[in-house]
Amino acid sequence: MHTFDFTDLFLFLGISQGIFLAITIHVVQNKNKIANRVLSLLLILSSILLTGKFMYSFDAKNEWFFRIAVFMDAMIFILGPFLYMYCRRLIFNETPAFKIHYLYFVPFLGMCLYYIWTLTYTHQELIAMGRAGKLLVPFFTIETCGLAFNYYFCYRSYILIKTYERQEKKNLSYSQHVIAFLKVVLVVITVFFTMWLISYVSAYFLRAYLPYINYNTTWIAFPIFIYVIGFFSLKQPSIFRVPIAKKDRQKNKERVDGPELERLKNDLQKLMVEEKIYLNHKLTLIDMAQQLNTSSNNVSWLLNNIHESSFYDFINHYRVQEFINKVERGEHQNHTLLALSLDSGFNSKSTFNKAFKIVMNETPSNYIKKMRVI
Template identity: 25%
Template sequence: MIYTTLLNIAVFQGIVLGLIILKSSLFNSSSNKYLAYLLFTLSIILLNHVFEIENAFTPYPFLRFIDHIEWVFLIPAFIFLFVINRIDDMVKSKQKLYLYFIPFAYSAVLNIVQDLDHVAGIYTISDSGIGLIEILGLIHLALAVTFIPFLLIYSYFMIRHLKDSQEKKWIITLLTIVSSLVFAFLITALAGLFLQYDISSAMSILALSATFIIHWTAYIGIYKYKLAKNKDAVYNFLNTDLTLSYSNLQIVDNSTLQEYRESITADNLYFQKLELLCKEQHIYTDSDLNREKVAEKLGISAGYVSQIINIITGDNFANYINQYRVEAVKGMILNSEYDNYNLLAMGLESGFTSKATFYKAFKKHTGQTPNEYKNTSK
């Protein structure tokens, strides 16, 4: 059946793409991991739909434990966490991340308790217990119609903190598509619950829509990151990064690596964003700045930060950041407003952590000690 085949392809693609995002040093970051989890969630929902179409629950009733869990509670949580992990630390630090999983945990526990009776037959819920379950079920329904819409709308509110207009446009589109699917699911489920409609056809359409989200994310996600100038370079990089070849699990040869390196130039979107962070926000003045912090601000992995700096500048991360710090000190030396500062104070103000690292970096980048530079420039 073509319909089932499409669903199975989407399930497979969602799992594979999620694994690529989590395992690839190029894609993996604190924000993108939640995009991977979102794809896994959609894949599980589609897989349950396939089980229902194929009547898999009859010979394998314990699959009902997976099917009855309301995975839809995870969708707004993961897309919200994807959004806030792409914005600045101050906004993100105010969030209590565990709170967004409480409705899912509540739903899962409630359904598992019932399935231990209805499916596994481990025990029988008493009449008083059934009454309590019904009350808890109403709370579950209330959470569904309040929490899910609230978090999706709140995600739109948080997007305003994103600085990059191109990134913002892509995320708004993704959020709109996912929100439309979730709202349509809620309306359909409520109609079936209260109006006793047959919602099987509507759910089939929604399942196809979920496959579109997975396909669209796979396609747009690759090109959004602008990892290479052409499709072949992107494909080859992904194989190189995962050290996989579809034919025989061989590592890709050096010519592919060279092609990938040549595809990263100074107009790389993330390198340009890093330059702006240094020149306009002066992130180098943070003495605790490291690759992980920069990667989090850029929404990429720490490994990719090192790659783009090394390929474009020919230097490592520490020297790249120290160069900005040295330039800041040089500017202070030439600025009369800092005449009352001693040289070490200027170095510490610019982000250096000690006199030794300051003097060593200054000598490396200028060929002079700070004192020599000060004496020759005045």
């Protein structure tokens, strides 16, 4: 009988932590609920996966533990799609909310069929078949599909983030830190799958078993990392979800001209110069459209075609100019540059520095030094 060791303790704590987080997210976190429902399910699935590893690690000779562990491996075909759905629900506004297509469950069902097939043999027969190499083809097929399936959803998630970055500039006047976080998540998960790929190539083609980089370590590390996402979500601010990208043929659908175009141009000038709506650091395209009494598509068309600018760049150009005006009045002598940037409508130092460099082609501090020389 296997004694309870550090690995078992680690897995047991991981299982209990996943269940705790899945419940806590609903109780404590009232923001981003649509995405957090999927995250709770991901945490539960991760706990189930770790449960299988825990039971097999605790007593590999136990028939029921062995069979449960085999079934738990089917979860690898669900985690990838659900992680993609979490990312999509977190950053995009879709009605109805995005759901996983039933075709995404085909590999999972295939794994379930394989599991049912193993039930036709006794535990001893399966072990004998494994030693004789008769299970090599099923294992190879399942692992190959698992790798390809999860790499596919990593790629889909990467495209999702790129799409969001384009849409963010069209709809928001500020940057959200969630994208930086999701990029880190994607990189780490890709590293996990690459570790799995290395062990896969080593086992099937080089006939060598790596002690630390292998299938089991990958699928212990992956759920633990899902818990990190869970902890992050407890402190996560409310995310402004942008509309999903529309097809190109819809771009000119709400084009304006004539008197309506002149009205929008004049009203926009009034909003920016007289009312200074850009001082609202949470300003969105929808906010501007409401104040102009028109649709967000019309405002987007106006900015793209008349001002030749995205919403993000248009608003931040005015914010940079507001900051420059404050510096020219000498306000930087009594206030920090960060304070002045926040008073100018920026929501963070990083967004301010990036926008200033784009508009003025130099950093704020260098700009002020040149002013002193003049």
